[in-house]
Amino acid sequence: MRSRTAQILLVALGAVALAAFLPLWLNAYILGLLTMAYYSGVFAMAWDLLFGFAGEVNFGPTFLIGTGAYTAGILDNLYQPPIWLCVAAGTLAAVVGGVVLALPALRVRGPYFGLTTLVAVLMLENFIIVDAHLTGGENGLTVPDVISISDSTNYEIALWFMAVSGAILFSLARSPVGLILQASGQDAVQAGALGFNVTKHKLTAFIISAFFSGLAGALLVFYIGSVSASSLVDITVGVQVIIAAVLGGRRTILGGALGAIFLIAMSELLRPLGDLSNFVVFAMALVVVLLFPGGFFGLLTRSKESG
């Protein structure tokens, strides 16, 4: 098992190393798409830690992402501190928001947890629209700073950010802590009887998920140079994150990155279909989820696992 973990990490590292050279061949447009995909990948991986391991369906990944992004963006607009400070503040806000949301939400069971997280998204979205003098309302918020104007620099930052986040989340999931988390998600009663404080472990998972979601959201603001509710907070954005994670493979962490890249690549390839393209992408996602519940990553690793 340990060697298998190392094997997967090695393959993933190889893939990232190859991807690092892509700016040599690809044009700015495609690099931009991939940059977006890499940030989405982090969203999906952070979500999988909650769903795949803690067993909690968080319908509000965009609550965490949006809190991080808007906090960073608003701070930059108001005081123009260094970018890293804005990003740190955004991440912190997402973690705090995550705790505030998770503490009551983890008390309720099953679908109610999901519903609570869903309502949190609606509340955040509403706040953004109403408090327009701070958030820019429906027009979105434009920030005065960006990390870089070079496409390849932005690309490399996103790539390595995804790689490091993925490595951390993956190692965590495969560590003893991840094992306890899995047990808590699958059978909370039994995990409690084995001496594990289930709430503590699930809350920690939520905090870690919030950390990476908020960090990615805040970084994304300074890549795009703006943030809007429709691009980062809306329910449909959250659903895309969930689809990416499930498509890539539940309980695999790294699958989330694959899923996110696949979703963005497909909607680009199918662009000639016009409005139909999203429909086709979602239909494909549906087929994968129905026929291969293990997702892409499950397909890739299944042969080894049974052998």
Next chain:
Amino acid sequence: MATSARLEVSGLTKRFGGLVAVKDMAFDVQAGKILGLIGPNGSGKSTVMKLIMGIERPNAGSVRINGTEVAGWPSHKIARMGAGIVFQHSRPLHRQTVLENIKLALLPDKLTRLFADPKIDEHARAIAARVGLSAALDRRPAALPFADLRKIEIAKAIARDPQVLLIDEPFAGLTATETAAFSDLICKLRDDGRAVLLVDHNVKSVARLVDRVLAMYVGERIAEGTADEVMRNETVRRVYLGGSIETAARPESSFRDRATPFLEIDKLSVHYGKAQALDNVSIHVHAGEFVSVVGLNGAGKTTLFNAISGFLPYAGDIRRDGASLRGMTAATIARHGIVQCPEGRELFTDMTVRENLDLGGQHLPPVESADQIGWLFDLFPILRERQKQAAGTLSGGEQQMLTIARALMMKPKLLILDEPTLGLAPVILEQLSKALERLRQTTAITVLLGEQNVTFALPHADRVYVLEHARIVWEGEPASFAAGAGTGYL
């Protein structure tokens, strides 16, 4: 003397809404001793175990582990005080190997432990050797036989070296050889100086192991003593075997369909994964007959009924009027007149009594449906009063009557009743019993009743089958039940 009592329980009480599930329970278990906690299904014994482990919070009472009061604590803290539980159902982590499943139980409850202590590996292997899993260490749970899955549960429960060990139905689903091996293992755990609480349905299954037995019924202690004493106890005998029961069986020869009985079940076998739930069961029911299948919880009654209703794949054959039911969907079987009242009742709890009944009569023309409801209100007068009430607000007994009434709305040829008495108070049982008697005398309906409550199952029955560990072990007239099968039932 309090020093050697590893587990002390006193005044333990648990209410679920208006239902008192456990009332003023008191017992203690010394180091190196085994206490058997027995009682029929619904008697509250599992709740006692959950209260001790902190899975449910008691309303009142005390639970002491090694002298420390733990009542009301969350279960992870109770586990750390030295209590361990072996659940009846195995739910290991399926992606992990056996070794990793055991290691899980050895991990400290810390968020900072990102790398496992190498000692844990050694420790886990030692525990696996102890329970006899050494050969299966690197396999995944899905590839293991049922008995090994149970061993994983024991391994996990003893990983933290608990001084108090609770075991729920230790031998459910095991073969005779496996049961013997498990008994040995439990004895060894006791010999380490642990206090062991075995929870099971009857004395017989745990008699060989226990030092003392405590029998429960409807939340209360009814007897305590050695296995022999409890088996001889009058109250226990009455609960399990019924008191002096008046039976009114009609002889089998009085039914017209002797050559081809209405329902024939031929060598039926059912497996749940690796556990055998039914083994070569053959029974038959004549048209108009009232047949009781008596058996303790887990004997296979529900499985038998679910197979008849077409909910389960099975080996063997089920014939109605000589024609096989194989391949028919559950809906078709029900529409053709074999209707089951499931153990869980499955009422639409937010709908009113009347709506539940109307739903059952969907396929009937409105006039006929209204007639049928009128007849049912005569059969169960309380339902007429409760017509506009939501089904969920009815008492347990009223819900059971509604379940039966709803099934009767479908005008079944064969009515299957799965444990209608589950969790009901004695007064209600009597009302239900009268309704069944009227049903039997005034209609031509055929009834197949599954029960562990003999007092309820025998009076109306024309014939009785006893189901034990997936097999039919006795068949005969209700009058001869106590003499013929009673001893095996205790």
